[in-house]
Amino acid sequence: MSVISNLSDEEIAEVVRTKDKEAYAEIIKRYQTKLMRYASYIMGDDHMGADVVQEGFIKAYVNLNGFNSKKKFSSWIYRIVHNQAMNVVKKYNKETPLLDNIDYKSDENIEKEFEQKETIDKVRSCLNQIPIIYSEPLNLFYVEEKSYEEISDILQIPIGTVATRISRAKIIMKKICLTN
Amino acid sequence: MSHELENIKDSVMSKIHEDKIKMKPKLYFILGSILTFLGLVGSIVMSTFLFSLIRFSVRAHGPMGEYKLNELISNFPWWTSLFAILFLALGIWLIHKYEFSYKRNYLHIIIVFILAIIIAGWIIDTVGVNDKLSRRGPIQGMMRGYMKNGGVQINSLPRLP
Numbered sequence: 001m002s003v004i005s006n007l008s009d010e011e012i013a014e015v016v017r018t019k020d021k022e023a024y025a026e027i028i029k030r031y032q033t034k035l036m037r038y039a040s041y042i043m044g045d046d047h048m049g050a051d052v053v054q055e056g057f058i059k060a061y062v063n064l065n066g067f068n069s070k071k072k073f074s075s076w077i078y079r080i081v082h083n084q085a086m087n088v089v090k091k092y093n094k095e096t097p098l099l100d101n102i103d104y105k106s107d108e109n110i111e112k113e114f115e116q117k118e119t120i121d122k123v124r125s126c127l128n129q130i131p132i133i134y135s136e137p138l139n140l141f142y143v144e145e146k147s148y149e150e151i152s153d154i155l156q157i158p159i160g161t162v163a164t165r166i167s168r169a170k171i172i173m174k175k176i177c178l179t180n
Numbered sequence: 181m182s183h184e185l186e187n188i189k190d191s192v193m194s195k196i197h198e199d200k201i202k203m204k205p206k207l208y209f210i211l212g213s214i215l216t217f218l219g220l221v222g223s224i225v226m227s228t229f230l231f232s233l234i235r236f237s238v239r240a241h242g243p244m245g246e247y248k249l250n251e252l253i254s255n256f257p258w259w260t261s262l263f264a265i266l267f268l269a270l271g272i273w274l275i276h277k278y279e280f281s282y283k284r285n286y287l288h289i290i291i292v293f294i295l296a297i298i299i300a301g302w303i304i305d306t307v308g309v310n311d312k313l314s315r316r317g318p319i320q321g322m323m324r325g326y327m328k329n330g331g332v333q334i335n336s337l338p339r340l341p
Contacts (some may be wrong), residue, residue, distance in 0.1 A: 022193075028189045028193070032189060053188055061196065062201055063209075065203055065204055152282070
């Protein structure tokens with residue numbers, strides 16, 4: 001496993017489909033926390049987020065031979081989880097509150113933690129009011145630290161549209177936060 | 181959250197070990213790509229051909245070259261239009277499967293695709309392909325039947341040299 005951990009995601013994907021299924025555990029290990037945070041944000045619920053991520057990992061494994069190893073594995077698996085989350089959202093046809101129940105670690109003192117929590121609550125409150133088509137690229141860019149190109153691959157929209165949506169999301173968020 | 185994460189890993193890996201989930205073979209994806217490509221080519225060819233037929237039947241309207249509105253409506257090949265639109269829609273749906281469709285503005289791609297098909301159909305009819313097909317070639321019978329059913333008069337077609 002130590003050798004496996006030195007490989008890139010794309011190389012591990014190749015190992016899983018040609019030699020060793022067990023290597024898929026490394027893929028899960030690398031992505032579960034990130035995907036859990038992303039799915040929980042879309043679903044607005046940790047448990048539903050966990051279901052989405054589990055189903056996402058299963059779909060990724062089943063379709064692993066369809067993955068083009070010349071492309072970024074990260075964008076591919078985020079895309080699968082995005083689709084899975086959207087399917088569930090459509091199925092339950094419910095509003096999806098954002099960034100609820102997400103753990104934020106802090107080494108600061110209690111006062112600072114309280115201030116931080118208050119800020120986070122304000123940001124959450126603003127984000128909750130932004131339509132998901134704007135808030136999702138914003139989340140991928142700032143929270144998941146994805147590039148515009150990766151967001152374009154995940155959401156399957158042109159890079160120009162990614163830039164426009166992030167810019168609009170910031171404007172909407174500023175307006176909402178100032179109103180509040 | 182960490183407990184849930186551990187559960188995800190264990191659950192997925194146990195399903196893999198127990199063979200409850202299996203990878204789809206590479207052939208499945210290769211066949212999928214080939215069928216998508218063939219479907220796209222087929223839809224382009226069919227919709228172009230059908231659009232050229234629409235122009236052909238509107239062009240070949242009568243010995244005197246006159247056209248009344250009711251004649252146009254009654255003779256217009258509606259089924260051809262319907263199938264042309266269906267093949268066009270199939271083509272648009274298949275284009276969506278390709279990566280370039282979201283790298284660029286999808287609306288622009290659709291507009292260019294539709295215009296290209298209509299223009300190609302118009303060119304094909306203008307250069308006389310339909311006239312040739314109605315007189316010779318493997319689909320001569322079909323073209324004759326089309327003209328008969330669509331109310332297109334054969335004697336209105338220009339003679340080939």
